Amino acid sequence: MVVNRLGGAAEGSAARGSAAQSVAVAAAVLLSSTAFSAIFADASWFLPALIMVAAITAIGAVTRSAGWRSPLIALTQLVAIAVLMVTLFSGQAVLGVLPGPASIGEVLGMLGQAGEVVRTGVPPVPADPPLQALLALGLGLVTVFVDVLAVSAGAPAVAGLVLLCLYALPASLADLMLPWWAFAAGAAGFAGLLVVGGRHPTPAGSPESGRSTLRQHAVAIGAATTALALFTGAAFTGVGTDGSLPGSRDSSSEATDGMGIRPFTSLRGQLDRDRVVELFRVTGLPQEAYLRAMTLRRFDPERGWDLEGLTQGVGADGRLPAPNGSPLPAGRELEVTIEPLGYRDPWLPIYGVPLDVSGMGEDWRYDPAAGIIFTQQRQPSRPYTERFLLPDPPATQLRSNQPAPEVDPAYLDTSGITPDVADLARRITTDEATEFDKAVALNRLFTDPANGFRYELETAPPTSADGVADFLFRGKRGYCEQFASAMAVLLRAVGIPSRVAVGFTAGTDQGETRTITTDDAHAWVEAHLPGVGWTTFDPTPLDDGRTALPNYLDRELNPTVEPQPMPGETVPPGEQPPGQAQENPRDESGVPPPGPGASGGSGWWPALAALVLALATLGAPLGFRELRRRRRVRASAEGSASAAWSEVLDQSWDRGTTSSATETARAVAGRLIHDHELDSDGAHALRGLVTAVEQHWYGHPEAARRNDSDLGDLLGKVLASFERNDPLSWRERLLPRSVLRPSGTTG
Template sequence: MTAAVDTSLVTTAAAAFSVLCASTAFAGVLADSRWVFPAVLTVLAVAAIGVLGRRLHWPLGATAVTQLAGVLVMLTAQFTERALLGVLPGPAAIGELGGLLSGAADIVRTGVPPVPAEPALQALVCLGLGVVAVVVDLIVVGLRSPAVSGLLLLCVFAIPASLSDTMLPWWTFVAGGAGFAVLLASGGQHRRWRSREDREQVTNALFGPTTASVAGAAGVIALLTGVVFTGVGTEGRLPGAVPEQFGGTDGIGLQPFTSLRGQLNRDREVELFRVRGLREPTYLRALTLRKFNPERGWELEGLTQGVEANGELPLPEGTDIGDGATERVEVQPVGYRDPWLPVFGMPRFLSGMGVNWRYDPASGIVFTQTNQESRAYVQQLVVPKPTPDQLRGARGPLRVAPEYLDTTGIPPQVAELAQRLTADAPTDFDKAVALNRYFTDPRNGFRYDLRTAPAGGGDALSEFLFRGKRGFCEQYASSMAALLRSVGIPSRVAIGFTAGYRDGDERVITTEDAHAWVEAYFPGWGWQTFDPTPLSDGRTALPQYLDSELHPAQQPAPPPGQEVPSTPPTAEPTPGGERPEDDAAGVAPADPRETEQSNPWPITIGVLVLALALLAAPGAVREVRRRQRLRAVAGGAAGSAGLAWQEVLDEFRDRGDRPAATDTARQVATRLLEHHGLDESGAKAMRALVTAVEREWYAPPGGEPESSLPETLHTVLDSLRRAAPLDLRSRLFPRSVLQLGPTNA
C-alpha cells in the first residue's frame, strides 16, 4: 500500500508559510504585535482560496483574481464597521478602507519607527502581505517556480529594513531564511514529483538534511543582507514618499502623535540636535495642532503656504508685542530628518537649512515638502517674558482663527470639570494656571506613564481625566487644551522637544526629550506656553510667569476641599549633562528606555500557537468525525451500517491501507483481515458488519437497523487496536484526513 499526499497542498502551505516568515520583519518597525493575527488570517485566506480554485480546476488568472477579492473581504471584515452583512465590501466600507490606508501612508511618511500598530497600519500590512501571498502562490504553485518568489520575499524584508534606522531583529532573518528553504524544498523536485507523491519522499524533501543546510545558509545570507539594508536605509522614510516639488499644503496630513510616540518608545536614546547659543532652557517647537477630532484626537489643520522661511520672518499671527531678549541660536541636526523644522520661541530670522522651507505665522510652523538632508541652521529669536500681571491684564480682540476655540467633540463632563476648576479664577491667565496646576499636583492622582495606551478622541479624553489619570505628555497636553477651550481660552497642542541637557557650551537634545505641551492665546502677547505633564526628571522648562504661579516662595495651605494645590518645584538639570535622580517623595515617570518595545516573544508565541493548532488540526478533525459516526450508530440513525463501515475503513486507512474503489465490501474485509490478523472475535464482528452493510445497501428501503450494530462496530475497532495499535505520528496525522483523493492499493 502506498501512502500519498497531494503535492499541490504541500506547495500551497509552503508558500503561505514563507510569506508569514518574511512578515516577521515588520516586528522591527511596529511597536506591538496587534498586526500579527489579522495578517495570519489574511495569508491563510489566500492559501485556502488557492486550494479551492485548484480543486475546481479554475484557470490561474481566475484563481488569482478570486484570491485578491478574498484579501479585500478580509480587510473589510477586520477593519471596517460598515461592511455589508459584516464582511462584504460595499461602497461605504471601501471608503472607510481608503481612509484607513491614507492614514497609514501618512504614518509611514511622518512616523519614527517603531510605531504603534494602529488599525491603519494593520490594514496596510495585511493588504501588502495579502497581495504578496497571491503572487507567491501563483509563482510557486501555478507556475512551479519557487526560486523566483525569493525576490518578492526579499522585498518584504527590504521595506521594514529601509524604514528602520537600526538592524531588524536577528530572529526575523532566521525565520525568513527557514521559510524560503521550506519553499524551495516544496518545489525543488517538481520535475520529478507527480500530483500525488509518496509521503516519505515529501517528508524527506521538506525536512531532510539538504533543506536544513539551505535554511542555515539562507539565514546567514539574510542576516548579512539585513545589515546592508540597514546601512543604506532612508531614516524612516520610503524613497520618494515626500514630493520633490513644493506644491501647496493640501497634501500635508498626518497623525503627528505617531512620530512623538515613536521617539518616546525607542529602545535606545538617540541624539537629535546640538544647540549653541541658547541662554535659558526653552521648548523646541516642531508643529502645532488646532483641530480636536472626537474620533482621533488632535490633528493638524489649516496650514497655509505661509512665507519663505529663509530670511526675516513676520510676527506670529495675533501678536503685537515682540519685545524681549533677542538670541542667536545655532542648531545642528544629528539624527533628525523630518518635514518640520523645529524652532525656539518667537522666530524672527532663519537661514542655512536649505531651499523650499516655508513659515506659517498662524501656526508657528516651519515646514517643507522637499525630501532633503538635514542641515545646520541659524535662528534669531525673541523670548518674550511677560509677567503674570501683564497676562492677567491682556485685553483686546482674539485675532486668531475661530477654530482655536472650537469645542466640537469635547464631552459635556469635560466642560463641566473645566468650569468647576476655574470657578474662582478672575482672568483667563488665572484660569489657565488653575488648569495647569490641576494636572501637576500629585494629590490629584495624575501620573506620568509611557505604557498607557495612546489617547484618541472624546471617550479617551474622559477615560484619562476621570478614571485612568495615567499617560504621557500626549494625554496631558490634549486634555488641558480641551479644558482651556471649554472655558473660552484659545488653545492648541504643540509638539517638539524639551531643551535637553547641557554638554559644555552646547545643549544636547535626544529622542528622550520628545514632548508635547499646550499653548494658550493672550491678546497682544500671542501664544504662551503651559505644560501640564508632571515630569520630575528635570526636563520641564516652564516660563517664569507660569513657574512663579505654580511654585510661589511661600505656599499657603489650600482651603478645605479645594482640588488644585500647587506642585513641588521642578528640579533643574545638573551640570555636565547628567539628569538628576527622581525625588523619592515624588511620582517617578516611566523611563522611556523601559517602555514596551518590539520584541520577538509575542510574535514567537503567536507563531508557536498557530503551529501547534495546525499540527493538532488533523487529529482533531479525525476525532470529531469518529464521535459523530459513533453517536449516529448508537442512536440508530438512517444509514447507520454505512457510517459504521466508513469508520472501519478510516481506521484501516490510518494504518496505511487504501482499499480500491472497485472492491466490494466482502473483498475489502477479507483483505483487511488477512493483512492485520484480527482475532476471532474481531473477524466474526467484521463479517457481521459486512452483512449489515450489504443488507442496508441492497435490501428494500425502510428496514430497521440492527440493534446489535453498535456492539459489532466496537468489537471490530477494539480488535483492530489490539492487533495493530497506531503510533503517535499516525494519531497526530491520520491518513484518513490527510489523503484527500483516491489511490489504488
C-alpha cells in the first residue's frame, strides 16, 4: 500500500510537471513570436496564433497524461494543425471543423497568396488572412518541435534553438528592425522553459531529492538572472537590437524664405507639399538632367547634411573656372535659358558643370569647389542663360586607375558615422575593384527592390538618435533627402569623397520647354571619382518617372541585352523590357500560369516548407558550430590566440569534458591531453598553443606578435589530433554541446 501511494504520488507529480511544461512551451513560443510584430502593420495575426499554439500544447498535455507514446502524441498534434487550419481559415470545412477537398484547396490557396506577399511585400505589411494562415501554420509546427524536444525528450535547452529560428524570418525580412522587447520576451519565455524543464519529480527523502532541488534553484536563479540582465540592459540603458538608444528626438529643419528649398536635409519628417507652385521654365534642354541649387558637404548625425565652408568664390559673370581638383569629363556641351517663376532664393540653380552664366544680374558669386552660384544680396530673380557640360564619361574613364585626385578633406570627413553603418558600406563594396563600381553597388542597395527600401513622403517613426542607422537598418522608407543622405555617408565610409546635391529633377516636358515645380524638388549624391571629378548618383527609388539618371549610371543600374532600345526610348506599359524574356517556354502557349489560389501544383510547397523547416532545425546546431569553428580558425590564422584557445575548449566540451574557470590554461591543456588521449603531435601543438596564449594574455605585445604566424598551424594540428584520437559520435556532431554555452576562454 505504501508503495502504491508513493507510485500514485509520483504519477500525479509527473502529470502536473507535464502540464506545467506544456504551459511553458506555449508561453515560450508565443513570447518568441512577438518578433513578428516587426514585419506586420497590425496585431490581428496574434489571435489565430494564440489559438493554434494553445491547442497544440493542450493536446500534448492531455495525451501525455493518458500515457500515450511520444510519436503518437506528435502525430496527433500534426493532425490537429490540419484541423485548426481549415477551422480557422476556411468556410468550407466538413461539419465546420473537418478537412475536405474544398477546404484544403482553399487553405492551400491562401498559403500560396501568403507566399507571394512574402516574396514581393515590403514590411511592415497588413496581417491579412493569408499571412495569418501562414504564420499560424509555422507556429503550429514550431510548437510541435518544441513540445517534443522540451517535454518528450526532456531537452529544453535544445528546444531553445528551435525558438531561435522564430527570429530568423522576421530578422531576414525586416533586417535588424526587431525591437529589443521582442528579444526580452523570447528570453523570458526560454528562461521559463528551462526552469520548468529542470523539474524532475523524485521521492521525498531520496538521495537525489536534495540534488534535484539544488538543480532547480540553480537553473531558476541562472534563468532569472539572464532575463533580468536582458531586461535591465534594454530598459535602463536603452540599448536596442542595433546598439542604438531608443527614444529619439525629432530634429527640426529651418526653411528658407519664399519658395526655396531647405538649406540642409532632414533625416526625418514629412516633405511639405501643401500646394504645387511653378518655379522654373527651361528652354533648350534636349534631355532630362538634374538642376542643382546647392551642395552640402558637412554631415551632422543629428541634423543630416548642411552647408559649411562656402567661400566668396569668384564673380559669376563670364567664363567660370573648372571645379577645384577636377578634370572636365567627357560629355555634351549645351546651352539653356532658365526663367524663374515662383522661385525666390539666394541660390542660382545650374545644370552639370557650368562653363559660363549670364543675364541673372549683378553680385552673383561662383564657388568652384562647391559647384554653387549664390548671392549675398536680396534681389529679384531674372531669366538667365547657362552654357554647361553635361557629363557622360565612358566606362573606361569611370573605371580609371588614375591616382586619387586632391580634394578638400572635408568631403572625406567620417565624423558621426557609426561602426555598424561603416561595416555595412564595407560589406556591400568588398568585391568591387574601382571607386565607380563601389559607388554603383551602394546606389543599387537602395534601388534594388529586393533590399526593401521604398520611397514615401513620410519617414518611419524614429527609434534612435542616429537618423542614418534608423533609415538603413529599420525604417527603410522616406523621401529623396533620406536616400541621398544615407548614400553619401556610405560613400565616405569606404573612402570616396561625397556630398549631397539639392535641387530639382527634370520637370515636365511641355514641347519646347520644361516646367519645374515644387513637386520636382529633389536631392541626390555626387561622388568625386579619379579622372572624372564630381559624378552624379541617385539612390532614390522613384517610380513616377521623375528620375533623370545619367546615361553612365542608367547603364549600370538597368543593364539590358540585345535588342536594346535606342537612347531615350521607353518600353510601353505592359511590354517586357529586353533581358527579361519568359524563362518557361510553356508560357508561350497562351495558357496563363496558375494564380496563387490555384490548387494545381501548389499543394506541395507547404509540405516542402515544413520539411525544410524540420531539416533546418535539426541542422541548426551543427551549422552554427561549424560557422563558429571556421571563424575561429580564420581568426587564429590572423593572430588571435583567444580565438584559437576558445576553439580548443569547445572541441573538448563537445566530447563531454568541461573545464573550470579557476584552472590555468596550462593545467587545462595537460588534462585535455590525458582525457582525449592526444598523440605526440597534438600534445606538442597544444603546449605550443598554450605558450602563445599565455604570451598574448600576460606577455609583452612584441613577443606575442612574433608567434602570431604559428597560431593557425598549431590550432590545425590540435584539431587534427582531436579527430584522430577522440572522434565525435554522430550525436555529438549533430547536437554539439558547445553551442549551448557561451564561448569564452579559460585560464
